[in-house]
Amino acid sequence: MWYRMKRGPIMLSSKVTLSMIIMLGARTLAPQIPPQAPLRSKRIVLAASAVLDGKGRVMQDIRIVIEGSRIVAIDPKAGPVDYDLRGLTVLPGWIDAHVHIAWSFGKDGKNGGPGGTPEEVAYQVASNAWVTLMAGFTTVQSVGSPADFPLREAIANGLLPGPRILTSGEPLMGQGEKTGTPEQIRAYVRKQRESGADLIKIFANYSVRRPELMLSQAQLNAACDEARKLSLRTLVHAYKDAVRAAIVAGCTEIEHGVLASDDDLKLMAERGIYLDPQAGLVWENYLLNKERFVGTPGYPDTLEGFAGMEKLIPMYREFMKRALKIPGLKIVFGTDALAGSHSRNAEEFIDRVRDVGVDPMAAMVSANFLGAEALGMANEIGSIAPGLEADVIALDGDPLKDITAVRRVVFVMKGGVVYKNVARGL
Numbered sequence: 159m160w161y162r163m164k165r166g167p168i169m170l171s172s173k174v175t176l177s178m179i180i181m182l183g184a185r186t187l188a189p190q191i192p193p194q195a196p197l198r199s200k201r202i203v204l205a206a207s208a209v210l211d212g213k214g215r216v217m218q219d220i221r222i223v224i225e226g227s228r229i230v231a232i233d234p235k236a237g238p239v240d241y242d243l244r245g246l247t248v249l250p251g252w253i254d255a256h257v258h259i260a261w262s263f264g265k266d267g268k269n270g271g272p273g274g275t276p277e278e279v280a281y282q283v284a285s286n287a288w289v290t291l292m293a294g295f296t297t298v299q300s301v302g303s304p305a306d307f308p309l310r311e312a313i314a315n316g317l318l319p320g321p322r323i324l325t326s327g328e329p330l331m332g333q334g335e336k337t338g339t340p341e342q343i344r345a346y347v348r349k350q351r352e353s354g355a356d357l358i359k360i361f362a363n364y365s366v367r368r369p370e371l372m373l374s375q376a377q378l379n380a381a382c383d384e385a386r387k388l389s390l391r392t393l394v395h396a397y398k399d400a401v402r403a404a405i406v407a408g409c410t411e412i413e414h415g416v417l418a419s420d421d422d423l424k425l426m427a428e429r430g431i432y433l434d435p436q437a438g439l440v441w442e443n444y445l446l447n448k449e450r451f452v453g454t455p456g457y458p459d460t461l462e463g464f465a466g467m468e469k470l471i472p473m474y475r476e477f478m479k480r481a482l483k484i485p486g487l488k489i490v491f492g493t494d495a496l497a498g499s500h501s502r503n504a505e506e507f508i509d510r511v512r513d514v515g516v517d518p519m520a521a522m523v524s525a526n527f528l529g530a531e532a533l534g535m536a537n538e539i540g541s542i543a544p545g546l547e548a549d550v551i552a553l554d555g556d557p558l559k560d561i562t563a564v565r566r567v568v569f570v571m572k573g574g575v576v577y578k579n580v581a582r583g584l
């Protein structure tokens with residue numbers, strides 16, 4: 159199930175000389191790549207009639223003033239207007255707390271399948287980033303793959319269009335004793351930090367049907383404690399008893415969480431631990447693409463095996479309903495987007511609102527301010543306010559009245575650069 163990108167040969171162009179390589183090795187060269195960030199206008203004014211500020215408030219008839227990558231003012235009289243977004247719903251770019259941005263169908267059409275050249279694989283990953291951005295997601299947390307690192311850098315340097323990426327790189331897979339001693343696990347966490355990980359992803363057990371613990375309490379404690387010392391967040395894939403173990407270890411966020419007890423959920427709320435449950439997209443995607451997943455690592459070997467998956471959907475939804483009732487529990491928006499569902503991340507909003515009964519405004523906030531807070535980035539992204547990054551999207555429709563409006567993203571700005579501005583039909 160845990161697809162790793164194959165590493166291709168390192169190719170050097172004929173212009174790269176031996177002395178350049180030596181200098182690169184010594185890290186003495188000035189940056190090799192000139193900045194190619196998309197051109198940013200000095201000042202941009204957006205006119206909007208309905209704005210969700212990301213924190214649960216609605217602003218009406220305002221203008222958003224942007225300079226460089228940031229919002230500098232909310233001023234109803236600012237002008238001249240560069241983009242007229244009146245009649246649309248304007249809100250901060252969405253944040254997806256849980257994606258696998260590098261996971262794709264291979265050239266053979268199968269999940270993580272072989273056959274593609276390194277260039278084909280790289281373009282596929284770049285495409286995942288592009289379609290995610292076009293769907294209104296301006297920041298994603300990938301959990302994760304080593305292939306995320308160069309993608310993160312290319313996007314951050316303006317070389318490729320895509321969402322801002324935070325990544326765990328290779329996750330820590332619980333494998334019982336084989337995972338290592340607590341000291342070895344601490345060393346692994348330090349190594350991940352050195353490799354550039356923004357967070358640590360940990361698998362404490364396998365699935366809702368195989369919930370036996372794959373890490374001891376001492377092992378989990380070591381992982382979360384070492385990460386905390388390095389100011390890294392820990393996201394723990396956990397079901398049933400593993401949820402309690404991850405809470406006790408002091409992790410930052412629980413992924414999935416199904417079969418956790420109400421007491422576990424209350425303890426999470428008390429300790430400010432975020433919960434990232436799913437209401438449907440990930441399963442809908444498996445069922446939609448079952449021929450492409452069948453027989454690939456981590457998935458059922460027969461098509462009949464997918465029938466069991468269908469039965470899990472109500473279990474996930476019941477769990478989220480129960481979690482919603484826990485006062486103060488912080489539920490973030492994470493889709494588990496992977497092969498087949500990149501670009502359809504927003505379908506998870508529809509599942510949450512339609513099938514679980516999440517309040518539409520709470521659904522938006524879970525992918526805006528709350529999502530940013532969970533990343534430790536609430537001062538940077540997730541709200542529309544002066545001083546924050548200009549990540550702004552617009553929907554044709556009002557998601558508070560019709561949640562399917564999340565499918566109609568007609569404007570996308572990230573860091574002050576407009577990547578999408580689709581003319582409205584008559």
Ligand SMILES: [Zn+2]
Pocket residue numbers: 256257258301494
């Ligand atoms: Zn996942």
